[in-house]
Amino acid sequence: MVAVKRFHLIFPEDFQERICNKKKRMSANGTDNSSSKKPPSPSPLRFSKFFQSNMRILVTGGAGFIGSHLVDKLMENEKNEVIVADNYFTGTKENLKKWIGHPRFELIRHDVTEPLLVEVDRIYHLACPASPIFYKYNPVKTIKTNVIGTLNMLGLAKRVGARILLTSTSEVYGDPLEHPQKESYWGNVNPIGVRSCYDEGKRVAETLMFDYHRQHGIEIRIARIFNTYGPRMNIDDGRVVSNFIAQALRNEPLTVQLPGTQTRSFCYVSDMVDGLIRLMEGENTGPINIGNPGEFTMIELAEAVKENPEVKISMVENTPDDPRQRKPDITKAKELLGWEPKVKLRDGLPLMEEDFRLRLGVPRS
Numbered sequence: 001m002v003a004v005k006r007f008h009l010i011f012p013e014d015f016q017e018r019i020c021n022k023k024k025r026m027s028a029n030g031t032d033n034s035s036s037k038k039p040p041s042p043s044p045l046r047f048s049k050f051f052q053s054n055m056r057i058l059v060t061g062g063a064g065f066i067g068s069h070l071v072d073k074l075m076e077n078e079k080n081e082v083i084v085a086d087n088y089f090t091g092t093k094e095n096l097k098k099w100i101g102h103p104r105f106e107l108i109r110h111d112v113t114e115p116l117l118v119e120v121d122r123i124y125h126l127a128c129p130a131s132p133i134f135y136k137y138n139p140v141k142t143i144k145t146n147v148i149g150t151l152n153m154l155g156l157a158k159r160v161g162a163r164i165l166l167t168s169t170s171e172v173y174g175d176p177l178e179h180p181q182k183e184s185y186w187g188n189v190n191p192i193g194v195r196s197c198y199d200e201g202k203r204v205a206e207t208l209m210f211d212y213h214r215q216h217g218i219e220i221r222i223a224r225i226f227n228t229y230g231p232r233m234n235i236d237d238g239r240v241v242s243n244f245i246a247q248a249l250r251n252e253p254l255t256v257q258l259p260g261t262q263t264r265s266f267c268y269v270s271d272m273v274d275g276l277i278r279l280m281e282g283e284n285t286g287p288i289n290i291g292n293p294g295e296f297t298m299i300e301l302a303e304a305v306k307e308n309p310e311v312k313i314s315m316v317e318n319t320p321d322d323p324r325q326r327k328p329d330i331t332k333a334k335e336l337l338g339w340e341p342k343v344k345l346r347d348g349l350p351l352m353e354e355d356f357r358l359r360l361g362v363p364r365s
């Protein structure tokens with residue numbers, strides 16, 4: 001067989017435009033993440049006469065902490081229909097109880113490691129335990145949730161032509177050698193450590209998102225979430241803010257992991273939800289850091305939480321691979337999404353404390 005070469009006639013203006021577009025598509029680290037494919041067309045059902053809402057939105061992990069706040073915000077818009085799929089591993093129906101029975105809301109008990117077929121326009125893919133206690137409890141399940149769960153949601157996005165947003169994490173930067181962390185930083189992650197099921201799981205999930213985008217034209221969005229706090233966090237979930245608040249309310253010593261000088265930045269959940277919706281509805285695939293750049297050492301945080309001078313701080317052993325520093329560079333979020341956090345830690349902590357007080361049944365002193 002003789003190979004037949006195809007020649008395209010490219011006019012000079014065309015060529016200029018292509019080069020320009022390509023330059024625009026290059027990301028900060030110089031890679032071309034653009035897709036040449038057209039996104040798949042939405043299902044014809046979308047335009048059927050029975051279709052009442054403007055937007056049908058799936059939230060996986062919607063019974064969890066961030067997911068349930070996201071659902072609250074999405075439900076405020078009367079044109080949205082929201083479907084939550086959750087296996088209740090760390091989430092609870094209690095978080096969504098005000099929406100159960102609402103005509104624009106559906107709740108499905110579903111594990112994302114199994115395929116799901118629903119007609120939707122948007123997928124917020126949050127399903128994954130976020131706290132080390134829970135993601136280390138069954139690491140094989142955690143990595144399955146990240147890899148198979150994300151594949152299933154991408155398959156759904158492809159099938160119905162939906163746009164999909166992945167809640168990735170600052171953990172993809174591992175123990176960072178660059179500070180603060182920009183999206184162009186590739187990270188310093190231990191691939192075989194006890195946290196790898198989560199960190200590497202999210203890294204593969206990001207890879208899958210971009211491969212589906214490049215190969216199939218799926219519209220993707222990736223948020224790299226930094227530590228978030230607020231009402232409805234699991235009490236005793238091992239995350240530092242919930243630990244400190246629960247301990248302070250019980251008049252127990254606040255356990256600070258050694259050396260105590262490690263830093264984190266904390267974003268209030270309403271700011272996070274605002275950032276996620278802006279990213280979903282904006283024009284940029286990301287990854288985009290969403291977090292609060294205000295940086296605190298663990299000792300400073302413990303001091304901020306404990307009002308009662310009687311409550312002591314006790315230093316305890318740290319867990320392996322705990323990053324020493326974490327602080328997002330949010331230049332991209334500011335420029336591309338017009339987003340920056342508004343709620344200060346000193347304003348957000350009392351709101352979370354009030355929620356914990358009610359749930360723990362601790363009366364106001």
Ligand SMILES: NC(=O)c1ccc[n+]([C@@H]2O[C@H](COP(=O)([O-])OP(=O)(O)OC[C@H]3O[C@@H](n4cnc5c(N)ncnc54)[C@H](O)[C@@H]3O)[C@@H](O)[C@H]2O)c1
Pocket residue numbers: 060061062063064065066067085086087088089090091092110111112113125126127128129130131145149167168169170225226227228229234
């Ligand atoms: N909270 C943070 O500080 C933070 C930081 C970085 C990234 N994130 C990401 O944001 C997302 C939400 O985190 P969160 O803090 O709300 O955690 P969460 O544990 O409160 O919520 C996760 C939800 O996913 C559900 N879930 C877990 N595995 C599932 C599965 N296999 N199938 C279906 N549902 C499943 C849980 O039941 C829960 O409702 C996660 O993807 C997490 O990785 C959170």
